[in-house]
Amino acid sequence: MKSLITSLVLVWSAHVLCQVRDSFDITEFLVNIKSSPSLSNAFSKLNRIQTTETKEKFNIVHFGDSHIQGDFFSGEIRRLLQAEFGFAGQGILFPYSLCKSYGPKGIKASTSGLWTGTNILKNTEKKNTGVTGYTLYTTNSNAAIKFEVTDKFNGKSSNRIAIWSSSDSSSYDYKMNDEFKLIEEKEIGNNIKYRIYESNYIISSFDINLLKVKESNNKFYFHGFEFLNNDFGINYHHLGVVGAQFTHLINNAELAESQINQIKPDLIIFSFGTNEAYDQNVDTNYYYRSITNFIQNIQKSNPEIAFILTTSPDTRSQGRTPPNQRTVNRQLERLAKELDLSLFDLNKAMGGWGSLYRWYEQKLTLDDKLHFNSNGYSLQGKMFTHSIFKEYNHVIQNQSIDLIKLENQLHDLLKPIFYEPLKKEVIDTNFTIKKTENVEIENKPKQKAKNQIYIVKSGDTISEISRKYRTTTKAILKANNLKENSIIRPGQKLLIPRN
Numbered sequence: 322m323k324s325l326i327t328s329l330v331l332v333w334s335a336h337v338l339c340q341v342r343d344s345f346d347i348t349e350f351l352v353n354i355k356s357s358p359s360l361s362n363a364f365s366k367l368n369r370i371q372t373t374e375t376k377e378k379f380n381i382v383h384f385g386d387s388h389i390q391g392d393f394f395s396g397e398i399r400r401l402l403q404a405e406f407g408f409a410g411q412g413i414l415f416p417y418s419l420c421k422s423y424g425p426k427g428i429k430a431s432t433s434g435l436w437t438g439t440n441i442l443k444n445t446e447k448k449n450t451g452v453t454g455y456t457l458y459t460t461n462s463n464a465a466i467k468f469e470v471t472d473k474f475n476g477k478s479s480n481r482i483a484i485w486s487s488s489d490s491s492s493y494d495y496k497m498n499d500e501f502k503l504i505e506e507k508e509i510g511n512n513i514k515y516r517i518y519e520s521n522y523i524i525s526s527f528d529i530n531l532l533k534v535k536e537s538n539n540k541f542y543f544h545g546f547e548f549l550n551n552d553f554g555i556n557y558h559h560l561g562v563v564g565a566q567f568t569h570l571i572n573n574a575e576l577a578e579s580q581i582n583q584i585k586p587d588l589i590i591f592s593f594g595t596n597e598a599y600d601q602n603v604d605t606n607y608y609y610r611s612i613t614n615f616i617q618n619i620q621k622s623n624p625e626i627a628f629i630l631t632t633s634p635d636t637r638s639q640g641r642t643p644p645n646q647r648t649v650n651r652q653l654e655r656l657a658k659e660l661d662l663s664l665f666d667l668n669k670a671m672g673g674w675g676s677l678y679r680w681y682e683q684k685l686t687l688d689d690k691l692h693f694n695s696n697g698y699s700l701q702g703k704m705f706t707h708s709i710f711k712e713y714n715h716v717i718q719n720q721s722i723d724l725i726k727l728e729n730q731l732h733d734l735l736k737p738i739f740y741e742p743l744k745k746e747v748i749d750t751n752f753t754i755k756k757t758e759n760v761e762i763e764n765k766p767k768q769k770a771k772n773q774i775y776i777v778k779s780g781d782t783i784s785e786i787s788r789k790y791r792t793t794t795k796a797i798l799k800a801n802n803l804k805e806n807s808i809i810r811p812g813q814k815l816l817i818p819r820n
Contacts, residue, residue: 345739382588382589388692403554409554410549410550454569460541594646801815
């Protein structure tokens with residue numbers, strides 16, 4: 322009898338624990354992507370790849386700033402998408418270390434001869450910069466670049482490789498190692514040469530050695546390389562530049578549109594806004610016009626491309642509050658609406674204005690409060706991809722992608738951020754997050770009043786609202802079926818009970 326009672330107690334305890342776990346509903350915190358006709362068409366192609374033996378390649382180009390160059394955010398999206406639709410490549414890679422930056426992981430690069438590295442932030446003369454946002458430049462005809470693929474490389478090497486370089490009459494030519502055979506060559510626009518080489522072996526290293534074949538040859542630009550894998554599945558290019566703004570790509574990467582036409586992306590993702598958020602001199606009208614013109618120019622040559630804009634995440638770089646974060650994000654939302662583009666509100670997915678403090682407390686950011694660590698970026702990537710999968714299932718009208726596993730992971734990752742109160746009081750410009758408190762209003766004159774509706778504003782807390790209306794946090798929580806640790810969001814309607 323005693324053992325039976327013990328078993329019943331254990332079963333009941335487990336039941337109670339499950340109820341506590343399930344009381345956190347992640348659907349409140351998962352942001353849906355705004356769809357568009359072009360994204361629906363892209364999903365149709367993905368569905369063909371997923372359900373038939375059609376050998377189609379789906380190209381994704383993801384532009385952005387340091388959040389993308391590090392490839393933790395984009396890398397998680399790529400991993401999840403390729404797990405569903407197949408691996409077709411990691412896109413164009415660039416030896417950022419030769420430009421005194423970082424990445425890609427697992428690629429060692431060295432040079433002989435004098436080379437100069439630049440990017441779209443420094444490239445005010447528009448020196449032949451393309452989609453990577455970086456370029457290596459030399460005037461030395463005997464210069465060379467050597468590459469080695471190490472076991473830390475998070476992609477897949479292959480026996481085929483594409484090289485992107487300069488091609489005009491003043492450009493040096495180059496040769497690869499003897500093991501490589503040239504199988505295809507294209508001139509892209511007026512300034513880019515695209516060559517595909519093949520080896521009898523999986524590529525572990527390769528050299529690019531310059532050649533002077535004409536008297537007019539006096540310079541060479543290297544734009545990147547790409548391992549060419551399967552001819553079907555997802556080929557995902559991540560193209561970020563540390564410190565970049567959207568207008569840097571637009572104004573200082575003159576070869577970008579030509580390369581986009583060669584890549585023929587099915588989907589372009591733009592993840593800019595963080596650096597604009599801290600720029601006191603951002604001209605929002607110019608910003609809006611520049612992005613509009615850039616996207617419309619791409620659409621003229623590639624009308625079937627789908628676009629997704631992501632808003633800038635909430636950050637507090639070195640303790641600074643970004644003055645233009647909400648302004649820039651509103652411009653991105655306006656662009657998505659007026660150009661009929663898709664939008665993923667990453668800022669809202671994080672929790673909105675001031676949510677950085679919750680992510681920081683859960684050790685999901687770096688100490689600079691500007692960048693996230695690998696776990697933080699991975700979580701953002703999971704939220705973004707969940708919105709893609711959910712909309713994909715909706716568009717093709719079946720549940721071909723099982724979301725249960727991903728949603729269980731998101732439940733466990735989001736609950737500590739949104740469900741648990743902050744350990745410390747945090748005060749920010751125009752924003753306050755406080756530890757949840759139960760404040761009883763005592764010795765206040767009673768007022769006869771009808772129940773009221775209050776619309777939550779940015780920075781509000783339930784305790785502050787209760788003081789304003791001379792009631793208690795407990796009364797507001799009860800009237801709105803909220804829990805003590807519930808989060809309120811701007812625009813949310815709260816019923817304020819009479820005293």
